[in-house]
Amino acid sequence: MGYTIFFLxxxxxxxxxLRVVQQxxxxxxxxxxxxxxIKEPGLTWIIPYLSWMRKVDLRTITMPIPPQKIITKDNVxxxxxxxxxxxxxxxxxxxxxxxxxxxxxxxxxQTTVRNIVGRFQLDEILSERDIINGEIRKVLDTHTEAWGxxxxxxxxxxxxxxxxxxxxxxxxAEAEREKRAKIIAAExxxxxxxxxxxxxxxxxxxxxxxxxxxxxxxxxxSIEKNSTIIFxxxxxxxxxxxxxxxxxxxx
Numbered sequence: 001m002g003y004t005i006f007f008l009x010x011x012x013x014x015x016x017x018l019r020v021v022q023q024x025x026x027x028x029x030x031x032x033x034x035x036x037x038i039k040e041p042g043l044t045w046i047i048p049y050l051s052w053m054r055k056v057d058l059r060t061i062t063m064p065i066p067p068q069k070i071i072t073k074d075n076v077x078x079x080x081x082x083x084x085x086x087x088x089x090x091x092x093x094x095x096x097x098x099x100x101x102x103x104x105x106x107x108x109x110q111t112t113v114r115n116i117v118g119r120f121q122l123d124e125i126l127s128e129r130d131i132i133n134g135e136i137r138k139v140l141d142t143h144t145e146a147w148g149x150x151x152x153x154x155x156x157x158x159x160x161x162x163x164x165x166x167x168x169x170x171x172x173a174e175a176e177r178e179k180r181a182k183i184i185a186a187e188x189x190x191x192x193x194x195x196x197x198x199x200x201x202x203x204x205x206x207x208x209x210x211x212x213x214x215x216x217x218x219x220x221x222s223i224e225k226n227s228t229i230i231f232x233x234x235x236x237x238x239x240x241x242x243x244x245x246x247x248x249x250x251x
Contacts, residue, residue, distance in 0.1 A: 016048035026091045027053045035092060056091035060152065063102065065109050067160065074121040079160040084109050084140070090148025098147045105144060105151070112139045117156075129156050 020043055021027045027039035031051040039046075039053060046053055065082040072078060086105055088094045094101045116136050117125060125132065133154050140151040161169070 013048060017045045019044050019046060019053050021055060024059045025055045025057055027055050028091050028095055029053050035096070038091060054095055056088055056094055058088055058091070060085050060087045061102070063106060063109070064157075065106070065113055067158070068110055068114050068117075070114050070117045072117070072122050072125060073119060076122045077162060078117075078122065078125070079158075080113060080117050080125075080156060081158045082109070082113055082136070082154060082156045084151055084155075085153040086140075086144065086149050086151045088148060089150050093146070093148025101147050101149060104147065105140070105149065108143050109136075109140060109154075112136050113156075115139075122161075125156075125159060132156060 019027060019039070021039050021041045023041045025041060027044065029036050029039060029046055029051055030053070031047065036051070044053075063084045063086065065084060067079040067081040070078055070080050084105070088101070098104050113136060116132060116139065120128070120132060133156060137151055137154040140154065144151055
């Protein structure tokens with residue numbers, strides 16, 4: 001008789017009340033509809049038939065935010081997609097304060113992305129993502145704090161621009177590169193003209209330097225085995241001067 005009672009208690013009372021809570025979970029216990037406590041990870045037991053346990057995942061959850069059609073401050077239509085990371089900090093609030101916390105965060109995240117990104121111009125959206133991500137996260141935290149959830153990170157994942165805007169930006173980038181190339185070429189011409197001016201001053205002070213430069217140029221031309229050599233007029237006059245000097249010396 002004793003074994004029969006023990007077996008019945010084991011089958012109908014002990015075994016139905018056994019629960020296993022994973023290491024990354026917390027178990028919220030309800031007794032007759034009222035929360036009576038939180039069960040830690042491991043094997044635990046609740047009163048069968050009168051109580052039930054809701055497990056809450058405490059890991060960081062990745063939630064993709066689908067692309068949102070947004071009109072920027074400068075009236076450009078863009079599609080912005082993002083990703084949010086959140087974690088449940090208070091298991092009781094995440095169950096009692098809201099019906100479906102993941103769905104709620106998803107909806108409020110979509111709305112927040114549209115509202116925040118719409119305040120910026122296109123150039124700011126492309127260059128100041130960190131500032132936009134921080135503002136989105138702050139707004140989400142104000143809503144999710146009451147649900148026992150903390151949004152740790154929000155990142156804008158992709159920005160899709162219309163084709164006409166892509167072409168316009170490509171033209172702008174090409175024009176910017178051409179402008180930089182022309183500026184660099186002009187600066188090179190300026191530096192070259194300054195150096196030529198300095199060289200001209202030296203040659204003016206020492207006329208023989210020009211003749212030495214001509215001889216050096218002729219030597220460089222001869223290396224290429226050219227059949228035609230052009231003698232500058234200054235070099236021919238130098239030969240005349242040398243002839244006159246030799247004639248005077250012979251007299």
